[in-house]
Amino acid sequence: MSTAEETAGGEAQPWGEVTPDAARRLLLAAVEAFAERGYHATTTRDIAGRAGMSPAALYIHYKTKEELLHRISRIGHEKAVEILRTAARAEGSPTRRLAEAVSSFVRWHAGGRTTARVVQYELDSLGPEARAEIVGLRRQVDAEVRGIIEEGVRSGEFDVPDVPGTTLAVLSLCIDVARWFNVDGPRTPEEVGALYADLVLRMVGAARG
Amino acid sequence: MSTAEETAGGEAQPWGEVTPDAARRLLLAAVEAFAERGYHATTTRDIAGRAGMSPAALYIHYKTKEELLHRISRIGHEKAVEILRTAARAEGSPTRRLAEAVSSFVRWHAGGRTTARVVQYELDSLGPEARAEIVGLRRQVDAEVRGIIEEGVRSGEFDVPDVPGTTLAVLSLCIDVARWFNVDGPRTPEEVGALYADLVLRMVGAARG
DNA sequence: GGGTGCGCTAAGCGCCCGCTCACCCTTGCC
């Protein structure tokens, strides 16, 4: 691979796998537009315009507008699973791994807010087959977090009466960051990640710090 | 007032104030449609059809499709403020009031999921002036919750290093219920409300029941 | 019982949507 897939800041460039170059530019333009206005309010003319192309160019690389959303959604969810899987399978106590999972997941939602917004909130705009595929990836996301919490309960580090419910709440908290996070706001993604990791450790009754 | 505004279950019928009857039927149809497909994917023909009317009937009661969304959003946000204000100003310790605020707010999001979904997720579909008005109501929502947490910190019941950040997280957790809650799922609104109240008390470091 | 006005409909206007098609450049191979 000749181009770097990760920048120095740790922020992923997950679109490196998309070729050729024009297809990637269109995909990036679509992410921006979908995040700003939503899938249904975005026109193919707008996407093509942002990518510096004519409306027809879109259809050389993608069959439909929905295929664009599907591709974005799949790549984004794969990235989400990868982030959580890395944290879940790292070394260290469940407490440390849960904190790392939450803070890195939150950093991804805050830092790549445009992508995360599309990934998390435009699921219903997909057709049935595409949605079914993405729902499968979401189950993997849920399983990774639930796994860490279960381990912490077994080891006695956590005190969690309702593991599925708490898993849901933890993921919900992280995902909703994509809705409210503001790049020009007072908090950096790192700060929100640290705050949320602390709050989640409180939620599972873990000893902190 | 000849008709009841509240049902026995405590679930509000906040549309009682909308008159005449045809206007209310259209508003309810719009809530359903917006919640299901989103504002931009909903057509005025669909709304009118659900209300059993012709497309033109909509424009007798509302100037534009956006006015429908604006009205729904304002009524919904006013209800949200009312729920939190009631809990915040009740008697009892900050711990009790925070638990009541969270559980009732969650019950509203879960039970009236269609309304809550529109209220919480279609804000960006409003024009600038309408959005500005709604943002003001949101600030009131934030202030009510922050007020309870501040009181708990002052009284020594809570241990919260970052009050604005924790307020944000608590509200985020409650609001996101509207995204994931499923009426056919395993949990009732009451169960989710109780679970979330407990999780939030853990987040603020309060002694629990 | 005739007039008045309101709630509603049938029809349709103008616009812009997603998408297609015929054609045009550039590139690389012989």
Next chain:
DNA sequence: GGCAAGGGTGAGCGGGCGCTTAGCGCACCC
């Protein structure tokens, strides 16, 4: 240089959108 291939464009099709308008029917008042 000839030529095939593929990325790109300009123009435009069919259709559905938000919204308007002309007119109808029914409840109500005198």
